[in-house]
Amino acid sequence: MTIDPEPTPLSGAPLIVLVEDDPAIRTLTTRALQQNGYGVRPASSAPEMWRALEAGPVDLVLLDIMLPGTSGIDLCRALRQQSDVPIIFVSAKGSETDRVVGLELGADDYIAKPFGTSELIARIRAVLRRGALDRRHGRPEQGLLTFDGWQVNLSRRELKSPSGSLVDVTGAELDLLVSLLEHSGRVVARERLIELSRTRLGDSSDRSVDVLVSRLRRKLSHGETPAPIVTVRGIGYMLTAAVTRS
Known part of the structure; x- marks a missing residue:
């Protein structure tokens, strides 16, 4: 099955950039996200991620750590220097050290492979909900x-x-x-x-x-x-x- 690299999301649906170099996982995750009402821009590498972000505003980035070329850690560091877009790390590496490194770089959550669709969707909803609460409460805070x-x-x-x-x-x-x-x-x-x-x-x-x-x-x-x-x-x-x- 071929996934449109820039599928058109439902009107008002959150848009997610999925950065995953494994074609099978990228296809399955894209399909799962779309079935749960999200728009998806898949990417398999750092250059594709930047192009996906330049294509228009996004609500969240699902970022694999182990990528060819520039790693997800380096991408997160670079992304945080120019954007506050929510980031969820996705990786087969599930150690405490990896979680702490990701969180210190500014990631909002971390999910380890293998994961189920229900857990992934729950974490995405939780991160997006926190972002909505931040906006509702007037963040960034003042003073x-x-x-x-x-x-x-x-x-x-x-x-x-x-x-x-x-x-x-x-x-x-x-x-x-x-x-x-x-x-x-x-x-x-x-x-x-x-x-x-x-x-x-x-x-x-x-x-x-x-x-x-x-x-x-x-x-x-x-x-x-x-x-x-x-x-x-x-x-x-x-x-x-x-x-x-x-």
């Missing part, structure tokens, strides 16, 4: 969050140290920090942090949240002053600093 001399610029998505220098944080780290700042002084369960974060951090049974918290602590340590994030054993994390919003 500044200040704590212990640190400052988070919500609209620019920047973190400044007490000395005024910009701190290099990933999208996943910043989303996690904002979630803790918005619940300062309260213990936030790991499961709740996953729900609150704009970026999907992974399942509560894995260590994605713990890894990101550990990296945040290192970046928020200032001189001999430790980061104001404490672990509440068996429950989750709490930010102990007072937070002001302006």
